[in-house]
Amino acid sequence: MVASVIDGKKIANELHVEIRAKADALAASHGVVPGLAVVLVGEDPASAVYVRNKVKATAECGLKSFEFKLPAETSEAEVLGIVERLNKDPDVHGILVQLPLPKHIDSDKVLGLIDPDKDVDGFHPLNAGRLSVGLPGFVPCTPRGSAILIEKVQPDLSGLHAVVIGRSNIVGKPMAQLLLQKNATVTIAHSRTKDLPAVCRTADILVAAVGRPEMVKADWVKPGAIVIDVGINRITTPEGKGKLVGDVAYAECAEVAGAITPVPGGVGPMTIACLMLNTLDSAYRAAGATV
Numbered sequence: 001m002v003a004s005v006i007d008g009k010k011i012a013n014e015l016h017v018e019i020r021a022k023a024d025a026l027a028a029s030h031g032v033v034p035g036l037a038v039v040l041v042g043e044d045p046a047s048a049v050y051v052r053n054k055v056k057a058t059a060e061c062g063l064k065s066f067e068f069k070l071p072a073e074t075s076e077a078e079v080l081g082i083v084e085r086l087n088k089d090p091d092v093h094g095i096l097v098q099l100p101l102p103k104h105i106d107s108d109k110v111l112g113l114i115d116p117d118k119d120v121d122g123f124h125p126l127n128a129g130r131l132s133v134g135l136p137g138f139v140p141c142t143p144r145g146s147a148i149l150i151e152k153v154q155p156d157l158s159g160l161h162a163v164v165i166g167r168s169n170i171v172g173k174p175m176a177q178l179l180l181q182k183n184a185t186v187t188i189a190h191s192r193t194k195d196l197p198a199v200c201r202t203a204d205i206l207v208a209a210v211g212r213p214e215m216v217k218a219d220w221v222k223p224g225a226i227v228i229d230v231g232i233n234r235i236t237t238p239e240g241k242g243k244l245v246g247d248v249a250y251a252e253c254a255e256v257a258g259a260i261t262p263v264p265g266g267v268g269p270m271t272i273a274c275l276m277l278n279t280l281d282s283a284y285r286a287a288g289a290t291v
């Protein structure tokens with residue numbers, strides 16, 4: 001079997017068009033332009049692309065973008081102060097504090113201070129709790145984007161087994177919650193899972209979110225399975241060139257899977273589209289308008 005390629009970039013661009021229309025409608029009806037504030041502390045080379053793509057997407061979607069680029073030695077108190085200001089700013093509907101933060105800053109403290117109603121990353125414990133009990137709230141962007149991709153291929157997950165490799169608060173856990181909400185039978189696997197390849201082979205839907213380049217091999221994949229690759233790893237090829245690869249050995253797994261996301265061009269662009277979507281939702285809620 002040769003897998004169909006799930007084109008995350010195309011689906012993300014289609015979402016941008018829909019978001020643009022809804023943002024323009026909100027501006028016309030309520031005079032409100034959805035605003036996203038991004039706080040960056042220090043220089044993380046991997047985040048440069050992310051920030052660039054985010055700025056491009058906000059423009060495409062007709063959203064306002066507020067950038068706060070702070071030096072690595074910025075104190076925790078200063079970052080907390082900025083978050084407090086953004087919490088109060090009516091032009092800001094979404095706040096994203098880019099992770100990882102420098103070691104001298106307690107990220108739990110910073111994330112916990114973000115107004116849950118502006119927490120477009122969905123990282124605040126209140127939003128994590130809302131997701132786990134099925135209340136409306138912000139869903140983290142990467143799992144939300146991955147769920148949209150899965151739905152395009154397979155709208156009905158009841159009776160299907162989903163295996164999520166990775167148990168992070170940012171991807172693995174919320175991904176599992178979303179799949180459960182959609183009636184999949186869900187296994188969360190991780191580094192201590194016994195015979196991980198065998199567990200993965202039972203998956204109708206396999207989501208890899210571990211941050212290990214090309215860890216998932218062809219013989220881990222059930223023939224016909226949907227494979228979602230959340231990993232974005234920068235590696236150096238034997239020829240000394242930089243290259244972006246996922247957590248899935250793409251070429252060999254594409255020969256076994258039914259559908260698979262590429263890296264780049266898969267989950268990454270969907271993460272950004274969902275950040276736009278969460279910001280749009282937030283602005284609609286703040287304006288008391290219905291999407």
Ligand SMILES: Nc1nc(=O)c2c([nH]1)NC[C@@H]1CN(c3ccc(C(=O)N[C@@H](CCC(=O)O)C(=O)O)cc3)C=[N+]21
Nearest residue numbers: 049050053097098099100121264265266268269271272
């Ligand atoms: N508070 C917070 N929220 C985040 O969501 C967050 C974060 N911190 N810190 C950094 C990571 C990383 N991340 C990416 C999202 C999209 C692409 C992306 O668009 N990738 C494209 C292009 C990749 C490329 O060409 O380098 C793709 O996969 O096709 C990459 C990386 C979000 N993160």
